[in-house]
Amino acid sequence: MPANRRPILRQIPCLAMLFCISPMLAAFGQQQPLQTLLVGIDHRDAVSLDGDWHYLVDQFPFRALYTDSGAINDRGYGRNTHPNIASGAHNDEYDFATAPTLKVPGDWNTQVPQLFNYEGVVFYEKDFDAQPKPGARTFLHIGAANYRSHVWVNQKRVCDHEGGFTPFDCEVTGVLHAGSNYVVVGVDATRLVDGIPSTRYDWFNYGGLTRDVSLVTLPAAFIDDYDVHLTHGATWQPGNTELSGYVHVLDAPAGTAVTLSIPEAGVHASLKTDADGNAAFAVKASKLALWSPESPRLYKVSMASGADKLTDEIGFRDIRVEGTRILLNGKAVFLKGANVHAEAPIRGGRANNDQDVAVIFGALKELNANFVRMAHYPHDERMTRAADRNGVMVWSEIPNWQQIAFDRPEVYVKDVAMLKETIRRDRNKASVILWSVSNETPNNSTRTAFLTNLANEARRLDPTRPITSAFDTEHIKDGVGTLDDPFTNALDVIGINEYLGWYTGAPEAADSVRWILPRKPLIMSEFGSEAKAGNHGPATQRWTEEQQASVYKHQFAMLSKISELRGMTPWVLFDFRSTTRNIPVLQDGYNRKGLLSEDGKKKQSFFLLQQAYKDNAVGKPE
Template sequence: MSEPSQDRTPTSSDTRLHPRPQLTRDHWQDLNGVWGFAHDDADIGLSERWFERPEAFDQEIIVPYPPESRASGLRATGYHPVVWYRRTVDLLPKDREGRVLLHFGAVDYRARVWVNGQLVAEHEGGHTPFTADITLALVPGESQVIVVRAEDDPLDMAQPRGKQDWEREPHAIWYHRTTGIWQPVWLEVVPDTFIQSIRWTPDVERSRLGFQLRLNKAPTRDLRVRVQLSLKGTRLADDTYTLDSQNLLRDIDIRSMHFKDERSDLLWTPRHPNLIDARITLLDDGILDEVGSYAGMRSVDVRDGRFQLNGRAYYLRMVLGQNYWPESHLAAPSEEALRREVELVKELGFNGIRIHQKVEDPRFLYWCDRLGLVVWGEMANAYIFTPEAQRRLTREWQDVLERDYSHPCVVTWVPVNESWGVPNLEGDRAQRSFVRGLYHLTAALDPTRPVIGNDGWEIVEGDILGVHDYALDGATLRERYSSSEALEHTLASVQPARRNFYLAGHHRKGEPVMLTEFGGLSHAPADSDRWWGYGTLPDTDTLLSSYEDLLNAVLDSPVIAGFCYTQLTDTEQETNGLLREDRTPKLDMERVRAITTRVSRAVQHDVLQEIHALADERRREQLRAQESAPVHAED
């Protein structure tokens, strides 16, 4: 492959983060921006072949913002189940040989793509990426025409939709819809045989990093793969492997790294978000393909009623993130907004975020990896239980697991929330089997992370027991979670959400218990008649004192292994955020941080247990030494 021409037009790769940060190429062409657009409410575009008719596109839209949003330039919030996009593209690296790939970060919900009138891709799933090889559809020497048809039925309750409302206007805890393209679109030029995917699996105990590579097809001759790993400029590995098939699986030894105390110079934690930079080169007589990536060395587990990070108990202080912006809905308004969201979470004192009913942009996960924030990955659920709903959610969830597997920040998977899409878990064996099946499927595809089958209540299967309890005062929380006995009584008899917590057939196995939703306190602005929260307070001073009251009660519990406060930001009519919709703080940030980061009694209990365990071990070593010491006459 020849180098790109030096007089090319600058692309987003010169100044911006790659849309897929864990598999990057140096040269890519950003296709975000102004596209032609058309609503197709009568669904006539296919029969009239709009993919060949530029006159059908009577509007313009700014991609990747959904047409319902202000950022798109349209703000079309009504029912529009079918929309079309069109734009022309001049390929920048015209002198490069190879194949041209057209990438979509996410299109909600079902997409068809044409290039120069030829169908090149079909995809179903509103939160997951797809790629089309458009090489054979290109017309040499001319501008290329890309057309996308997106189908997103606002009334289809079997469609995994998360918090997108099915009513015309947002109500209760549901928000405006996100239709069509809502994550980046870009082009890449690759060789005939290229690196299609890579996967990283850290093995902290053995100081090895699992590496898996897949080509787009099996090579016709032996190739070589060079893997270069470095950490903060220090080389960890520079290995070359022979590749004679489509897949390569290797364990890379990185024990040469000199460990400091607790290996903090190598391990990934929110406090020390160390990332291993990677360069992977596919070689023949020369360079065929080259990609950049990164990985994080860390382990996650649950043991003895505690969540564990790198083999040690780790107290999770999370906040619920809708990650929804008033001007752009599910799409972030800018790359800077994604980074700023992570920074705000950390400034408030949290070490993690639970992305709620949304599969977040990979660039957000990149900043969580880079800046140090743990993430609970969650699927956007459907709302009815049918074979079609099961099929859709299962397939898309598998794509989510594949896409985000290598992000060190992701520490837990949550396929179902609050029995959404399985509304009769208690009475329907099929629904229980579905949740149990999702749990085991997730654990099979990714055995490295804990999995919660259904978060909030009606526990069927899970490695962590997530409790949703919107008690409005600290006294109630203290009564429910002050001891092991109080906890068991609460889960078995109190049922905080007025739903059975355990379902028949579930047996407690010492799983950690976390308050994965609580709080939800709102402050109704005086000039607004649209607000919603689990408890409404008259002013910000009362809001801050109530936040402190709830947090102190949770942090005083010796049996709660972590929490997730509802929620980070106001969203639409749901005004129970610590921040406003525009991300300005309602409360003094330093005061919130001090409250959030106070040492929990559970951590103190763990520390005392560790001190006692170390003292016992020291005494046993002393006894063993005495027993093995030689006996002298004078003794």
């Protein structure tokens, strides 16, 4: 990283040699390397491949995707051959040309009733026209596909990717030809013990090409990454208008010219790349209004190098931790928010379009929230863009949820890849103030070593944001709540998930709980109870709106007495699907802890929290 980017905390020493020696990890690295990842893809000219794609289901044992030895089958459906009725030539008995279609982006579960609970392999195919340009490079961009993806273009496998919530780009320059082309993507949603997340999690496993797919054509040398931020010094400097970072030009020789322009901030800089294609900078803005929830100011940032030009919209702000305070632009803030899953309210399925995002942020703003925890994985980039525009601060998380195989070095390699993809995509979003590396993980030395090193990696990749994680705590005994976990030493901000009044104890038991916690900012990252919208009864009757509201009232009483409390995100904004929630009538396959039902009906708890946030009745910035 450029020398002017200093870490916000010292590096925590390695705790286990297994996760500290990169050559050991390299032994597991005979996988596909990270694909080129194009930053700012939603601000580039692209040819959308969204729409109808033909699909075929590969039933277990998935022989169309895998060989008997477990290798990828390059002589299967990826070849996109057709049965020859006239000659009788055999093609493994499939045909995309006459196959049904699925909408992309979209999950297969909510589009085809027979595939609602299917967690296996589906092949997608689409024909498209292309006119390759001499000296240009073309990439196939996939916003996300859950969980493992293997991509063929014109019978050539161009890339593989693991991870259901981060984007990837496959270079197709050498395989495109003028006229008609095709792409086949084999998507495998099978849960894996060594996957991230693993096999057991409390949300729906939506499979498929769940986010946008497009073709992007760029010059031979182009801007693939950039970081433009308010310079983050060791301490907050009032009146700071220095912007720093880098613009990276892929495959550019040293000395390649780069221009950076932010007209409204009075920034016009001429830069040169180093031997790695990196053009670092530190420039003074002549005028600069900082981003905040009250004034979510975004600037048009233009970058150019050779034939490549790119303009993004970026806000500038400073976020840091000082003692038990969270400081935004030097001012202590209290984070009033909620958890949100990337599930589309009203229509259902994976959230992936502007309407989904508008409904979610409409509910957050009506709630008087200034913060959202995007659980438990990176959401569609539309979500972080909307957060920038709406002035809503974001907790961004990678899906290390409970039962990760922390003893496997190959899992650490996958985790680092997902972390890099997440940070690379969203580091220029002013709204993103926290990187989270895990949720509700077991307290043992192997996990602590794994996650401590992952937190260090996040800090190395981005020293300008605090690092957090959410802890599952049932350590409320004799009226005292504690968090005795060595992993807290590696974090800047602590998150605690507790469900007093639902999973343990009575709601009123919260009134007298006293917390003894590390002297770091605390976000009560989950609390709440389940209620079926429209189900009414006494406050002592579970599953009623009244009982859920009672839990909230007693939580407020407890939270108000925690001196370290700097934020709260009750679980959860909307009811969402989960295969583990199987009480008929009350749940019907949904986690019912939402402030709103899946179809947008507000529960009593919504109005209770709305008023508390309006009155600043719970928690203080200082």
